Amino acid sequence: MNRWMQIAYEEALSGMRVNDGGPFGAVIVQNDQIISQTHNEVLRTNDPTAHAEINAIRAASQKLGRFDLSDCTLYTTCYPCPMCMGAILWAKIPIVYYGATEADATKGGFNDENFHAHIRNPQDAFDLRPLDLEKTRTLFDQWLEKSDRILY
Amino acid sequence: MNRWMQIAYEEALSGMRVNDGGPFGAVIVQNDQIISQTHNEVLRTNDPTAHAEINAIRAASQKLGRFDLSDCTLYTTCYPCPMCMGAILWAKIPIVYYGATEADATKGGFNDENFHAHIRNPQDAFDLRPLDLEKTRTLFDQWLEKSDRILY
Numbered sequence: 001m002n003r004w005m006q007i008a009y010e011e012a013l014s015g016m017r018v019n020d021g022g023p024f025g026a027v028i029v030q031n032d033q034i035i036s037q038t039h040n041e042v043l044r045t046n047d048p049t050a051h052a053e054i055n056a057i058r059a060a061s062q063k064l065g066r067f068d069l070s071d072c073t074l075y076t077t078c079y080p081c082p083m084c085m086g087a088i089l090w091a092k093i094p095i096v097y098y099g100a101t102e103a104d105a106t107k108g109g110f111n112d113e114n115f116h117a118h119i120r121n122p123q124d125a126f127d128l129r130p131l132d133l134e135k136t137r138t139l140f141d142q143w144l145e146k147s148d149r150i151l152y
Numbered sequence: 153m154n155r156w157m158q159i160a161y162e163e164a165l166s167g168m169r170v171n172d173g174g175p176f177g178a179v180i181v182q183n184d185q186i187i188s189q190t191h192n193e194v195l196r197t198n199d200p201t202a203h204a205e206i207n208a209i210r211a212a213s214q215k216l217g218r219f220d221l222s223d224c225t226l227y228t229t230c231y232p233c234p235m236c237m238g239a240i241l242w243a244k245i246p247i248v249y250y251g252a253t254e255a256d257a258t259k260g261g262f263n264d265e266n267f268h269a270h271i272r273n274p275q276d277a278f279d280l281r282p283l284d285l286e287k288t289r290t291l292f293d294q295w296l297e298k299s300d301r302i303l304y
Contacts, residue, residue: 005284012291016298023291042304047210048219048242049201058199067200077288082271083242085278086235089267090200095279099288108292109303115241119234120272126237127247132157136229136251139164139175140260146168151261152194 004029004075005099007037011052012077015039022110026052026076028060028069028093035072036060052076053084057091067152069093078105081112082119090152156181156227157251159189163204164229167191174262178204178228180212180221180245187224188212204228205236209243219304221245230257233264234271242304 001009004027011025021040028035036059041050053076061067070092077099080088088096102113118125143149153161156179163177173192180187188211193202205228213219222244229251232240240248254265270277295301 001284001287005288009284009288009291012288013294016291016295019300019302022304023295042219042242043302046213046217046219048213048221048244048304049206049210049239051242054201058201061198061200065198067194067198069200075283077291079280081238081242083235083238085271085274086233086238086267087201088278089263089270090194090203090233090235092200095281097281097283099282099284100292101285101289104289104292108295111241115238116271118241119237119268122237126240128231129247129249130251131227131249132153132161132251133253135153136157136161136164137253137256139161139168139229140252140256142165143168143175143260148171150171150195152174152200 002075002097004034005077005097007034008052008075008077009099011037011039015041015052018044020044021050023108024052024076024078026056026074028056028072028074030064030072035063049083051081051084053080054087057087057093061091067091073097079112082115154227154249156186157229157249159186160204160227160229161251163189163191167193167204170196172196173202175260176204176228176230178208178226180208180224180226182216182224187215201235203233203236205232206239209239209245213243219243225249231264234267
């Protein structure tokens with residue numbers, strides 16, 4: 001077994017055993033060194049966003065002091081859900097190794113597979129209601145007028 | 153302007169002004185009361201996941217002490233990115249009011265629109281590499297054998 005995936009696997013197992021959350025673990029590696037190793041903590045923290053990958057990205061960005069993790073690689077015990085994929089994109093992580101599949105997660109009772117389908121057709125899956133477009137879009141004009149803005 | 157969206161708008165503006173992050177704000181409402189009001193903090197915290205909606209969901213789940221926000225409504229100044237949409241699904245928030253569009257975010261220099269396209273075709277957009285499938289999928293067998301497991 002790959003040594004980083006082995007650590008992600010052990011994270012998943014240890015988190016599940018103490019009821020921190022579901023059976024998911026993640027490791028972020030930079031230059032052959034672990035930057036963060038985490039597991040799902042949705043149950044312990046009551047935070048629905050506390051997936052292993054999100055936790056790993058948050059911990060790595062704190063450790064490295066930057067939101068750009070483009071020199072890092074993520075190892076995760078399961079194919080990332082849409083939330084985690086989005087986080088991977090924002091963090092600019094270029095390579096992701098994953099273990100189990102969406103179908104495995106479905107067998108375990110998790111919604112990842114459905115949620116990937118939902119994200120492909122948000123208008124069918126969500127009750128998304130437009131509101132106050134003209135006023136809120138001015139935020140981007142004000143942003144573009146801001147001379148010290150930093151893009152991320 | 154809707155009173156909750158007005159608060160989200162003011163959050164966005166105040167966060168942008170102090171360089172906490174991009175021009176995005178969010179409010180979570182339950183029974184006609186604000187549970188959380190937040191803005192983007194990617195720049196201040198160096199956390200690429202610190203979007204207004206993620207921050208609002210995290211704050212609301214901490215305040216209510218539960219990961220299920222199905223009795224809440226989210227107001228956000230811009231159409232949610234895939235990460236935030238995923239978080240909305242996991243939090244089970246049934247109704248989302250949004251202000252500006254993906255196209256407005258693109259004009260502001262943000263990648264939301266591209267990322268939605270990426271998530272629809274992950275195999276093209278990501279370097280996703282399968283690894284150690286047989287071992288990692290056993291995590292779900294161990295999960296299903298766990299008598300005290302809690303689904304979320």
